[in-house]
Amino acid sequence: MIPFSSEIKNILWDFDGVIMDSMAVRDKGFEIVLKEYTAKEVEKLMDFHRANGGLSRYVKFRYFFEEIKKESISEEEVNAYAEKFSEIMLQNLVNPSLLIKDSINFIKASFAQYKMHVVSGSDQKELRLICKNIDIDKYFLSIHGSPTPKKQLVRNLLKEYSYKASETILIGDSINDYEAAVENGIRFFGYNNLKLKEEGKKYIEKFVK
Known part of the structure; x- marks a missing residue:
């Protein structure tokens, strides 16, 4: 089962390794x-x-x-x-077969329940084109990437949408994702990288919807 509580309303997603096996x-x-x-x-x-x-x-x-x-x-x-x-x-990367079925199925089933955004280290223009061309951009309120650092992307989203930190999580597969969440006072959940689990980070083994 997904480990985050019912109070969570906003999900910030990393892209590479979380939504797409890229x-x-x-x-x-x-x-x-x-x-x-x-x-x-x-x-x-x-x-x-x-x-x-x-x-x-x-x-x-x-x-x-x-x-x-x-x-x-x-x-x-x-x-x-x-x-x-x-x-x-x-x-x-404009290839739907690279999408990670577990996470993308959860996103498709849950985008009406949560306010979802992408915050990625990948180039923003490129990322938006990929998401549009494989028809997944519709599941996210916004899609953001580099060259703006991820810590700043998260900060900007929290401010722009007036999200409460207690109601917002970031799901990622790297220590940089964890650091972006911690710096902005939101919770982090690791996914698709067992090293994060071994380091004691909150971890999603599998999405169940």
Whole structure:
């Protein structure tokens, strides 16, 4: 059974790994965009990427150059890499078969009961196109993504919709999602990442509706 109480009225959803099984596609995207660099350097980025699923590609590309390669990179260059990445994502993620049946079935059955939003580390424009093209945008009051950090996205939503923290939860699969929830004083539920359960975070094994 879903573990959150009847007082919950608002659900903020992470996207990758929670609504869509897109992580393998995104992994490949980084490898393609950075194919001119060494496998060792790219693998270091992949380690960072997988440990920080909730962070945006803008942060990850900057990390690659500044922290791994120890090189400076301009905002324009970061945006160019992000744009190449987005082109690959739009070619491969407009695919309903990648939706996670357990969570999407709950969303379809419950969107009239809860006020639902997407808060993702993925690019906002790209995310909205994907959701529209696979016909799931109608289940959410709004869909938000990077380059705005997730902590700020959550803060903005709480303010814009006058949501009470006690009535709002965030469901995600990364420590960054947890941190975004904690910073904004709302409850967090882990999903599709057993490491979060092992760390003692509240966890959804399976949605039942």
